[in-house]
Amino acid sequence: MKVVRNSAGFTMVELLVVVAIVGVLAAIAIPQFALYRQKAYDARAQADLRNGATAEEALPASGGVYVACATAAACKNPTLPGFSPSSGTTMAFSINGTATTFTGTSKNTLGTGVTCNWDSTNGGLTGCS
Numbered sequence: 001m002k003v004v005r006n007s008a009g010f011t012m013v014e015l016l017v018v019v020a021i022v023g024v025l026a027a028i029a030i031p032q033f034a035l036y037r038q039k040a041y042d043a044r045a046q047a048d049l050r051n052g053a054t055a056e057e058a059l060p061a062s063g064g065v066y067v068a069c070a071t072a073a074a075c076k077n078p079t080l081p082g083f084s085p086s087s088g089t090t091m092a093f094s095i096n097g098t099a100t101t102f103t104g105t106s107k108n109t110l111g112t113g114v115t116c117n118w119d120s121t122n123g124g125l126t127g128c129s
Helices: 012-061
Strands: 089-095 102-108 116-119 124-128
Touching: 012 089, 012 102, 012 116, 012 124
Parallel strands: none
Antiparallel strands: 089 102, 102 116, 116 124
């Protein structure tokens, strides 16, 4: 008499190979994902700096003067009209003695630790380091 085997399903070896492959892929992807998140927070700090500088430039355009703010909370609306920094972003704007130019810095606490700089006399964003 012939024995009939049920051939439906996967063998244990096949399942172990798939689990091993998924494990290797996860070991590669998880650290890269964390790095991408940190870079996204750095980009958020840079965007906040650009938006804050745009709000600063709107002040003299509407008849006002540049304002200095030492913290992100101090830079919020109404100090800089229409500006609201992201959570985790630390930033500051300072003005020169004649109040015709300003500089700013921005950093996100969850990023890689770089600080972005803005200088209105040098054309804007001077880089992040």
